[in-house]
Amino acid sequence: MTTVAVTGAASGIGAACAERLAAGGHDVIGVDLAGSDVEADLGTTEGRAAAVRAVIERGGGVLDGLVTCAGLGPTSTRPGSSLVSVNYFGTVVVLEGLRPALARSASGSAVAIGSNSATIQPGVALGVTQACLADEELTARRLADEAGAVATYPATKLAIAHYVRSRATGADWAGAGLRLNAIAPGMVATPLVDEGRADPELGPLLDALPIPLGRPGQPVEIAALVALLLSGEGGFFCGSVLYVDGGTDALLRTTDWPAPFVLAPRSGGRPGTA
Numbered sequence: 001m002t003t004v005a006v007t008g009a010a011s012g013i014g015a016a017c018a019e020r021l022a023a024g025g026h027d028v029i030g031v032d033l034a035g036s037d038v039e040a041d042l043g044t045t046e047g048r049a050a051a052v053r054a055v056i057e058r059g060g061g062v063l064d065g066l067v068t069c070a071g072l073g074p075t076s077t078r079p080g081s082s083l084v085s086v087n088y089f090g091t092v093v094v095l096e097g098l099r100p101a102l103a104r105s106a107s108g109s110a111v112a113i114g115s116n117s118a119t120i121q122p123g124v125a126l127g128v129t130q131a132c133l134a135d136e137e138l139t140a141r142r143l144a145d146e147a148g149a150v151a152t153y154p155a156t157k158l159a160i161a162h163y164v165r166s167r168a169t170g171a172d173w174a175g176a177g178l179r180l181n182a183i184a185p186g187m188v189a190t191p192l193v194d195e196g197r198a199d200p201e202l203g204p205l206l207d208a209l210p211i212p213l214g215r216p217g218q219p220v221e222i223a224a225l226v227a228l229l230l231s232g233e234g235g236f237f238c239g240s241v242l243y244v245d246g247g248t249d250a251l252l253r254t255t256d257w258p259a260p261f262v263l264a265p266r267s268g269g270r271p272g273t274a
Helices: 012-023 045-058 080-103 126-133 137-147 149-167 191-197 203-207 219-230 248-252
Strands: 003-007 027-032 065-068 109-113 179-185 241-244 263-265 271-273
Touching (some): 027 045, 045 080, 065 219, 080 126, 080 137, 080 149, 137 149, 179 219, 191 203, 219 241
Parallel strands (some): 003 027, 003 065, 065 109, 109 179
């Protein structure tokens, strides 16, 4: 039996992941504000530290898998700073804090939940993304409150994608035999999306979102991919950001990706990437 921790396990995608993994024979440690094995507020420094300690204790110091689903959605009344602290820092601090426990497993793997909003939503607060990646939480929170939650949400999810891409191939992850990947869901039928659709500012934007398959996704569909990424059958995924959005990103950004790798001279005449 393997041990997997899931943050945001009390509802939505996190709950579907916990259920799918438990049904597959894994020992699941759920983390959430309430109604889970470990109750902690990942929006605070103290809550993140408490969650990491509790998961390590429950897992006996060894963790085989980690899924970071905890997150807040944007509403017109929610401060952007809360999204920075929960969505980004509540993800990466837990990833970093539990990485040593994953390294004690024979096949440690982690999956972070991002969002297709990082690439399809205009007006992303890129200053927030940059401050997150620079590990400057106070600066990111200030910029997020100035930008508002609607512009901050994709900024935090873009930061998660860039964090995964930049860390997954390094010495602490792939170099240590650990796999780190991300999933970018589109609109999925969860309480987070229901909250957004009920918001007078955000609701009309969500209702206008084009989904070629003609429906929102279901949490179980995301959970199925999570289970694959954590399994031995997903053993060659490393640093991937996988879109599960009913075709929205492909529709809106048809030729933006894949993008060719182009060599261009750096300053001093050395080759680099364009």
